[in-house]
Amino acid sequence: MRPRIVVFIPAHNEEKSIRDCLAGLGDQSLPKDIELDVYVIADNCTDRTEEKALEAGEEFHLNLKVLVTENNKLRKVGALNTAWKYLYGDVLDLYDKKLTPFQEFYKQSIKAILGMDADSRLAPNALTYLWDDLMSARNIGGVMAKYTMRMPKKKSLLSKDDVHYEEKIASGEYGGPISRWWTHQQKQDMASWLLDLQYRGGSTYVLGGQATLFRPEALQDVVDRNKLDGPWENESDVEDMLLTWQLQKSGWKTLISPHARCFVDAMRSYHTYREQRNKWKSGTVDLLTNRDLNIRTRHTGKLWRSQAKTFIDLIVRLIFISLVAVSLATDQFYWNWIWLTPIVIASILNMMLAIKTPMHRPIDVILATLLISPEIYLWVNLVTFSQVWLEKLSANSSNGWDKQYAAEAGKTRSKLVQGILFCIFILLIAAFCCFYFRDYLTSESVKTVIQPYLMAGWITLTCLTVFEMLCMLHQIWTLRGRHKA
Structure with a gap:
């Protein structure tokens, strides 16, 4: 079985954005002799996320499978761990089901796992850059793409006579001056953060969930060392930062890629921005002050x-x-x-x-x-x-x-x-x-x-x-x- 990269995309009611995310994967030029498998986790969806994902998979010729969760109370963490258990088995299964010989061969063929958000899009060749960076040294556990917020198109460009006017506005593709201003501030803030990390050698204290390529052995190491049923934990509002710290504690390097870029959606209003940043900052403070987790990294100071x-x-x-x-x-x-x-x-x-x-x-x-x-x-x-x-x-x-x-x-x-x-x-x-x-x-x-x-x-x-x-x-x-x- 040929070596492969698998992609985990948790998607909760993402029918409007999932096609664009998968289109970015369809644009990628894969490393030589590497195959790509995509797993979309339709997490407690009440819309047509599953249908849209399957349609996009056919349109962009992706080897795609949709995993459906019901009554998942752990949100993104639960969705990601659902995909992990599907491939690596569920240690909490009461019947202790063993993987079939084919599943074992398939698991061994997985050389990297890409975690993505459903509203993100990789730039062309980003996956190859991430792969090259991850494979440049044995002790690299994860590599994150550079994130750039997508600027919404000018709302004034839309004609109010357009029969799809309300639908286009609701999609978030267009925005007024305030939403465009908010987007640039977040983009500049992200740029400042990325420049600072690169100046200090490229090591990062958080492998963002928007687009990060992991080494499977590193994730398995986190599972085994912490006696988990999946690499992602629900102990923090910043599950990606907690996972990064656990990787570093286990001796794995966590880096940002100098070249790979991923375009992500920004918060378009003061209110949504405040709630997002409140979650991020609160989660960071909890990690810094939570003695029960007993996790410290070189970035704590x-x-x-x-x-x-x-x-x-x-x-x-x-x-x-x-x-x-x-x-x-x-x-x-x-x-x-x-x-x-x-x-x-x-x-x-x-x-x-x-x-x-x-x-x-x-x-x-x-x-x-x-x-x-x-x-x-x-x-x-x-x-x-x-x-x-x-x-x-x-x-x-x-x-x-x-x-x-x-x-x-x-x-x-x-x-x-x-x-x-x-x-x-x-x-x-x-x-x-x-x-x-x-x-x-x-x-x-x-x-x-x-x-x-x-x-x-x-x-x-x-x-x-x-x-x-x-x-x-x-x-x-x-x-x-x-x-x-």
Whole structure:
């Protein structure tokens, strides 16, 4: 039996996207003497995912099989493990069924397993690049493709007289200015992450589920060492990161490919983005703080430093806003041109990131240089960071998958408008109080009391800002390299 790559594609109600995903596999040029088998796991589907997958398999001449799950309560993890058990057997089977001789031969012929999301699409030749990277050394357990968010087409290009107008809008293929802006911010964020990993040697702390090629022996090693019935666990909202850490703990390398690219869908609105990032960040914090799992990797320190960096970003902005507000209210505000230094450095950094982001638009570079887009995007992430840690410290747990699914299905609504209105209301009250009590606030007695605290605050802010400037200068230095996102 010829050696082969098998593909696992968990698909929950993905009738609109599964064809495009399979079309990308049909475009691939396979390595010499390698065959490709595709397994689509129609997971608790209530739409025509199975039918559409079979049609696409015939259209693109794929050796495709659909596995159907019912009452799977473990979502993506359960779907992936269903495919694993189908090929490698179920250790929890009460009857201890043995694989047939053909199944044993087939299992031995599997040299790599590609895990993909149903809304992802591999770029041409990506599978060959992933294969070459995986086979370049015996101790490589998994290789992840570079991810690039797909920009939705302009909604204005659609004619409202088009009889398929509503259907095309619902497909997510088109979007307005806001959804296109959100997509680019996520794409630039991903580009920054990929560039940082490549600068540090290409080792990654998470093999993303959108498109990662695994060595079967590595996955089997995780199963045996942790006494699991499948490589993927439901112990975390970030099952792909947990699996990556388990691979590294077992001595396997986890890398990103320098050349393979995969196009993935982005979150198109503030609400869906927040719920997705909430799940990701909450899962990461759980892995970092969960002593029961007893998993540490060489990237643990980096992740903690990232958490500290985000906390400093939040503190710097809160201190700056507080100091400026108090200084203006007490008539002790003095402008200094040196304040422009961190702004200029941040502008240069974000301009470089925007330019290095694949398929960027001129407007994206302009908004990044003016710091409009990066600052808005950062504040959204700071809100998410605060929410995650407040929930962690209060011991309130929530199911990230349920919230993300509900947001994507339109079952929940964002509270962004209420939040903005509340902030405006607070600002108006503060401005009114400052105006009404101006004589008291600007009196010498109040200035004398406030001045030492203001001075201490400005000194603290200066130290934190200098630290952040050094971090930005280091990032600018790394971006000059030859690496591409």
